[in-house]
Amino acid sequence: MKVTAAVTHEKGQLSIEEVDLAPPGPSQVLVRTVACGVCHTDGAGIRQLIPVALPAIFGHEGAGVVEDVGPGVGSLKKGDRVIMTFPSCGACAYCAGGHPYACDHLNALFFEGTYRDGTKRFSQNGKAVSSFFGQGSFATHVVVDARNAVRADVDSDEELAKLCSLGCGVQTGAGAVLNRLKPEPGTSLAVFGCGGVGMSAIMAGAIAGCGTIIGVDVIPSRLETARAVGATHVVNGNERDAVEEIKRLTGGGAHGSVESSGIPALTLQALACLRRLGTAVVVSVTGEEKISLPLEPYLMNPSVTLAGLTEGGSDPQRFLPELVRYFKEGRLPVDKLVTFYDFKDVEQAFRDARSGAAIKPVLRF
Ligand SMILES: [Zn+2]
Ligand SMILES: [Zn+2]
Incomplete structure (x- = not known):
């Protein structure tokens, strides 16, 4: 079938074009x-900081409605609303x-742009086009493996649209807290970077019952939103020494921290702000940036843990329905992070994500 997609032919570029989409194969859904x-x-x-084979269709936080199922798919049927997530x-x-x-x-x-059966489903003028994360959801229709489409118990497309980021950004932040740190009620959490991932970690800290939740960023409007979604305190890293401030607010250091900014130096701060036995979870690194870490006094003597984590340690078929339930209970207000854009304005959405004008840009189709 013919579909409309944002295609990247060359490094740094996107253009909205018509492409062909093959029907779903075994274990896949349209x-x-x-x-x-x-x-x-x-x-x-x-x-191309990540060398995905071009041409490619990016987008890996898609949500939509199942229109067709391939052979052997028992978990989903036509008409199901789904949140698409990472492949495995x-x-x-x-x-x-x-x-x-x-x-x-x-x-x-x-x-690598292919599905687990090694195929690509998008093509243009007979030439195969890669699907990022086995999705390529910057397109009006996509084929995904049923493993990475999770049925969402929501009542409308409008509600579903608010939840599309559960598939990557939200589960990355919320999972770092709920699946990895598993904080005891009343303990303290410091979150570095108040973008979509960090805000989700803050919300999860509130869900877990953390007593002190500190958001660190340098954009005042984001710090305000951090407070609105569950931070008990915020620190502007341009105005104060975040590590000293966290130690002061927590009476000696945080029990847990999440580094979501992708800024290497903040990994060191996420570790330095901990109390003894604390754990710092790093969830956002791109490229080959390096940190220099003096092992003492940072690591062994305080018996702290520096942990890396992908996609919030999530098993999406289990974890995403749990997050949808928290949203419906008003405990995971991810809609407060969303700014909607028409699909044709995809480049503006990227500009606003980079500038910080939008916390979580979401394209509508
Ligand atoms: Zn595997
Ligand atoms: Zn992502």
Whole structure:
């Protein structure tokens, strides 16, 4: 079928064009896209900091309605509303152990542009086009593996559109807290970077019952939003020493921290702000940036943990319905982060994501 997509032919470029989409193969479904979030990782792929084979269609926070199912799909049917998420092989030891975010084939499935059956479903003038994250949701329709489409219990396309970022950004931040840190009620959490991922970590801290939740950023409007979604305190890193301020507010250091900004130096701060036995989770790194870490006094003596984590340690078929439930209960107000854009304004959405004017730009189709 003919569909409309934002195609990247060359580094740094996007243009809205007509492409062909093959029908879903075994274990795949065809989804009419309702909305797609714009994530930092899309920008990294478009700029080829991640070398995705071009031409490619980016977009990996899609949500939509199932229009057709391929052979052997039992979990989804025509008309189901789904949130699309990251792909995984389903067969390696990590997938089998309930850790698809640590799939042995993560790099290939996220970034090589093919599905787990090795095919590409988009093409243009007979030439295959890559699908980022096994989605390519900057398109009016996509084919995805049923493994990475999660049925969402919502009543309308409007509600679904607010939730598309659960598939990547929200689960990355919320999962760092709920799946990795698992904070005890009353403990303290520091979150570096108040974008979509960091805000989700703040909301999750509130869900977990953390007593002190500190958001760190340098954009005042974001710090205001951080307070509105659950931060008990905020620190403007341009005005204050964030580490000293967190130690002061927590009476000696945070129990846990999340680094979501992707700025290497802040990984060091996320570690330095901890109390003894604390854990810092790093969820956002792109490229080959380096930090220099003096092992003492940062690591061994305080017995702290520096942890990396992909996609919030999520098993999406289990975790995304839990996040949808929190949203419906008003405990995960992700709609406060969303700015909607018409699909044709995709480049403006990227500009606003970069400038900080939008926390979570979402394209509507
Ligand atoms: Zn796997
Ligand atoms: Zn993402």
